[in-house]
C-alpha cells in the first residue's frame with residue numbers, strides 16, 4: 001500500500017515551494033491514523049505521567065526541549081537532566097541559574113512550580129559510567145520512560161580525542177545505561193543533518209561510518225595527544241571537521257549497539273533562533289549563523305565567502321524540538337520495526353538561499369541597528385577567494401589596525417584585530433557549509449506529520465512550509481539583539497543616531513583620503529596635472545550650444561555636465577555609481593573642485 005501526502009502548497013505562505021512534490025510513504029510506516037480524528041493532543045497526553053531523561057539540558061536545544069516538554073505536558077512526572085559542574089559552579093548552582101533563564105518565563109507563568117519536576121543528576125559523559133552515582137543510577141534505571149540525548153560538543157575545531165570521547169563514547173555509555181532501563185519506551189538521539197555531509201543526497205538512513213568506532217577508541221587510548229592532532233586530517237578524510245565526523249560515527253554506533261531499544265535519530269540542519277516558541281527570535285548562543293549575524297550587524301563583518309545561490313538550510317529551534325517530541329511519542333507508541341532517521345531540514349520543502357539571507361539580515365539591522373556598532377552594517381557575499389581576501393584587507397584588517405591604533409593612542413586596550421582574527425577563524429570553519437547545497441529527503445518528517453491529529457499539528461508544529469523566511473530572519477536578528485546582546489528595543493533611536501554619526505565620519509574620512517590621494521597624484525604625475533588643467537580650463541557652454549553631433553563626443557558631455565551641475569553633485573553621482581558597482585566605498589564630496597589649489 002502506498003499513500004501520497006497532499007500537495008504541500010496548501011496553506012504555505014512562501015511562494016517558492018517545490019511544485020507538486022508528493023512524498024511516497026512506505027506502507028509499513030503507516031498506521032490507521034486514529035490520532036487524526038482526535039481533538040486532544042496525543043503527543044502531550046503521552047508525556048503526561050512519564051519520566052523523561054535529557055542530556056545536554058543546559059545547552060541551546062536542551063533548554064528549549066525542557067521548556068516545551070514542561071509547558072505542553074504539565075503532568076509529566078519528572079524530568080531528569082544530566083548536568084556536570086562547570087567553570088567553578090556546582091551542578092546545583094548551574095541548574096538554579098539555568099532555571100532563571102528568560103526561556104522559562106512562559107512556563108514559569110503557566111506552571112509556577114515547574115522547577116519541582118526537574119531532577120538534576122550529576123554526570124560527566126566523558127567518564128566511565130557517565131560518572132553517575134550508584135544511587136542516581138538505580139533511580140534512573142527504574143523510572144525513566146523516554147531518553148532524549150542532546151549533549152555533544154558542537155565545536156568544529158574540537159580535538160578529535162575529546163570529540164570522540166564525548167560524541168561517540170558518551171553516546172555508547174548512555175546507550176549502555178538505556179539498555180538496562182526497565183521501563184524505557186523510546187530513546188531519541190539528536191544528530192546533525194551534516195553528519196553525512198560528504199554526500200550530496202542524504203537519505204533517512206544510516207550510512208557506513210568513516211571508520212570503525214572501536215578502532216578509533218583504541219587508537220586515541222594509547223596515542224599521544226600531539227600525534228592524534230597531527231594525524232587528524234588524515235583520519236577525517238573528506239569530513240570537514242571533528243564534529244561532523246564524530247556525529248557520523250555515533251549514528252553508526254547507535255545502529256550497531258541499539259539492541260532491543262526503540263530508537264529514533266533526529267538530524268537538524270543549522271539550528272536557528274525560535275520561530276514562535278517560547279518567544280519569537282529566542283536564541284542563546286553564537287553558534288551557526290548567530291555569531292555571523294551579530295558580527296554583520298555590528299558592522300565588523302564586511303565580506304563573507306558564501307554562494308548566493310546555495311541553499312541555506314536553517315531550521316528554527318522550536319521546529320526541531322517539536323519534531324523531536326513528536327518523534328519520541330511516535331517511537332514509543334508505534335514502535336516502528338526499524339530505527340527511524342528524521343532529516344529535520346527545510347531546503348527540500350521551503351528552500352532559502354544564502355544570498356537572500358544576507359539581504360534580509362542587512363536590511364533588518366539597518367532598520368533595527370545594534371548598539372555601539374563599529375561601522376554601518378554592510379556585508380557582502382562572494383564565492384571568490386581572491387575578492388574575499390581583497391575585502392578582508394581593505395574592509396576588515398585596515399579599519400581594525402586604525403581602530404586599534406586609536407585605542408592605543410587614547411590609552412585603551414586594542415581589541416579589534418583580535419576580534420577580526422577570531423571572526424576569520426570561524427568564517428574559515430563555516431565556509432564549507434555556506435558554499436555548497438545538499439539534498440536531504442524528508443519522507444519520515446512528512447510521515448510523522450501525517451500521524452499527528454489537528455491538535456498535535458498546532459501544538460507541535462514542524463510544518464516548515466509555513467515558514468516565511470524574511471519574517472523569520474527579521475525576528476532572528478531582533479532576537480539576537482534582545483536575548484544574546486541584552487539590548488533594549490527602546491535604544492533603537494540612539495543606535496540609529498550612532499549609525500548617522502558613523503556615516504558622517506566615513507564621509508569625512510573618504511573625502512580626506514581622496515583629496516590626499518589626488519594631491520599626491522597631481523604632485524607626481526605630469527599626465528594627472530595635464531588632465532587637471534584641461535578640466536579646469538574648459539569654458540562653460542552656453543545654453544543651446546550643444547548640438548546632436550557633440551553628444552557623441554565624450555569631452556563635450558563632460559564639459560556640459562560640469563557647466564550645468566554643481567561639482568559636488570557630479571562627484572556624489574560618480575561615487576554612488578562606484579558604490580553600486582562595489583568598486584569603492586561611498587565618497588561624498590561637499591566642496592567645489594575649483595577651491596582646491598594645485
Ligand SMILES: CCCCCCCCCCCCCCCC(=O)SCCNC(=O)CCNC(=O)[C@H](O)C(C)(C)COP(=O)(O)OP(=O)(O)OC[C@H]1O[C@@H](n2cnc3c(N)ncnc32)[C@H](O)[C@@H]1OP(=O)(O)O
Pocket residue numbers: 154155156157192193194269270271286287288289290291292293294295296304306354357358361362379422425426429430431433434
Ligand atoms: C550576512 C550573513 C551571512 C551568513 C553567511 C554564512 C554563515 C555560514 C554558517 C554556516 C553554519 C553551519 C552550521 C553547521 C551545522 C551544525 O551542525 S551546527 C553545530 C553548531 N556548531 C557551530 O556552529 C560551532 C561553530 N563554532 C566553533 O567551532 C567555535 O566557536 C569557533 C568558530 C572555532 C571559534 O572558537 P573560539 O575562537 O575558541 O571562540 P569560542 O570559544 O567559540 O568563543 C569565545 C567567546 O566569544 C563569544 N563569541 C563567539 N562568537 C561571537 C560573536 N560573533 N560575537 C560576540 N561574541 C562571540 C562566545 O560566546 C564565547 O564567549 P564565552 O563563552 O567565552 O563567554
Ligand SMILES: NC(=O)C1=CN([C@@H]2O[C@H](COP(=O)(O)OP(=O)(O)OC[C@H]3O[C@@H](n4cnc5c(N)ncnc54)[C@H](OP(=O)(O)O)[C@@H]3O)[C@@H](O)[C@H]2O)C=CC1
Pocket residue numbers: 055056057058059060061062082083084086123124125126149150151152153154166190191192193267268269270271272285287288
Ligand atoms: N546548534 C545547532 O545548530 C545544531 C545542533 N545539533 C545537535 O543538537 C544537540 C544540541 O546542540 P546545542 O544545544 O546547539 O549545543 P550546546 O553546545 O548549546 O549544548 C551542548 C550540551 O551538551 C552538554 N555537554 C557537553 N559536554 C558534556 C559532558 N562532557 N558531559 C555532560 N554534558 C555535556 C553541555 O553541557 P554544559 O552546559 O555543561 O557544557 C550542553 O548542555 C547536539 O547533539 C548537536 O550536535 C545538530 C544540528 C545543528
